[in-house]
Amino acid sequence: MTEYDVIQNDSEFDAYEFNAQVIQNQIHKAGSSLYAVSKSKYDQKAKLIEEAKDMTTKEKLEALDQNYDRHAQEVWQGVIIFGAMSLGVVGLATGGPAIVKNVQRLIA
Numbered sequence: 001m002t003e004y005d006v007i008q009n010d011s012e013f014d015a016y017e018f019n020a021q022v023i024q025n026q027i028h029k030a031g032s033s034l035y036a037v038s039k040s041k042y043d044q045k046a047k048l049i050e051e052a053k054d055m056t057t058k059e060k061l062e063a064l065d066q067n068y069d070r071h072a073q074e075v076w077q078g079v080i081i082f083g084a085m086s087l088g089v090v091g092l093a094t095g096g097p098a099i100v101k102n103v104q105r106l107i108a
Helices: 015-051 057-094 097-107
Strands: none
Touching: 015 057
């Protein structure tokens, strides 16, 4: 007769936590990507402004200030948007009734 060994897994698998972690990782990747794109645009514009021959020093400084302000605005927009998305994901993963209800409204 054959003996079978039973292997029991004592760790619990929480699908909600796993899915929330996967979504948070994707949100983080998207946020990092947006920051990298914004930084790249900022660097390219700064280089073009610095190399411009038809601008006065004052115009260059003003253009660089506007460029930096735009970059800072893009970064803060990303922080706010992805922060809100992360909170929403965590709320859905934990089953927060208010968040689930609002998401259901949004989908409907």
